[in-house]
Amino acid sequence: MIKFFRKIRQKLLSKNKVSSYVLYAVGEIVLVVIGILIALAINDWNEKRKGLLTKNTLLRAIEIEFTQNLEQLDTVLKYDNLVVQSSFEFLQIRPDDSVADSTAYLRQLLQNTSWTWTFDPQNGALQSGISSGEINLISDEILTNMLFSWKDLVADAREDELRALNTRMEAKSVIEKHVRNVDYRSTDRTELGSSKFTSDYMGLMLDPLFEDYISDRYSRTLDAVNELNSVRATNLKILELVREELSSEN
Template sequence: MLKLFRKVRKQLIAEKKVSNYLLYALGEIILVVVGILIALAIDNANEINIKKHKEQIYLKGLKEEFETSKTKLEQLIAFNKQSYEDSKKIIAFMVDPDKNPSEQELSNLLYNAFAFDISFNPNNSLLEEMINSGSLKDISNPRLRILLTNWISNMDDISKQETMLDNERQQTIDMFRGEENSIKTIYDLTGVSGELGIPLNSEKTSNIKLLESKEFENNMLMFILTSIKTETVHYDPLMQSLDEIIMVIDKEIKE
């Protein structure tokens, strides 16, 4: 095509046809401009396709992370609920002293209430990498970008609440560090001693007298309140946020 234009140009110059030459020159300029625009369009199309492909990779990775985090949160909510429900059973025995539990039953309740830390550890590695590298802008859905940004800030609030809960838990556990109560009895009767390879005591110190302690009751009540608030004010809304994030991601993923 260019060779043809050059040949025509030489012929027009040789024939001194100025007006025709100007038309030719204009046509050549238009051809060059059109070629540039086509090249830019191709480059833009390629860039858009690369960006979309990158976004799909991010979306699929985020979906996997958030589905794993949802499973963890479901398990944590179940642990927390068992913890405060068994704590409420202990309080019920304290309210009605005529219905004292057996040492075995009390040990089981105390173990279920206080043996496990309540701490949410979501899978955020990809999301944090995206935020740190500025790749969050590659997510085209504005609502999803807002949800992902809010998710990180929610983690700070959750961590603070869990610290409060752990403090209340430790206040109650500390009552077993003195001479009057026995962690060993709980270990023996719940099978923990066997798991740890610790010999059983032939005579066990009873923890039933804890049910008469006003300090223990106060600690338990604060623990129960904080546990329930952790679930209703923090974990339940967090689960709703998780569900919305996963739903939006599913809509954005192109199979």
């Protein structure tokens, strides 16, 4: 092709056809420019295609992570809500109530208030997307902002979870003064059997420090539940926006 154009140039010059040569030269320049533009367009298309593949890979990984996080969060909320409900029930019992004499009922309530689940989300894909800058390929600004703020949102909820957890740790000595640990733990660990020592549930109920513990346990776990419900709402919204972003590219 290059030899073909060279022959044409030489032929025009040999015949001293300057105007024709100029016209030919302009045409050749136009062809070169068109070729460059086509090459740039192809390169741009390839870059956009690679960017789309990278973005979709990231979005699918984030979708998997946040689906698993939602499942874990629902489990944590299930047990935290059980703590809140059982703590409230404890606070409603008076020494002269008939249920105060029900060892099985009190044992179950005590077991329910002892759960200490925490939310530990998976953030591998998200952190990788942030550190690599691939997260900026996501076109939805709302989704991007939510992903950037996810870590802080979880950290805020973790503070309430730790406060609720601390109430459980602080009350250990109060509970053990009246009730054997194995006595109520055996409700979900039946292989432990019953304690060799007698538990005094009525003594526990009459201990003002236990009432303080249960009221703190109720209040702080409820705070944690409220924060985790906010985290859950954000998790759901992120999943919704991720799926919309994926479907918009198909």
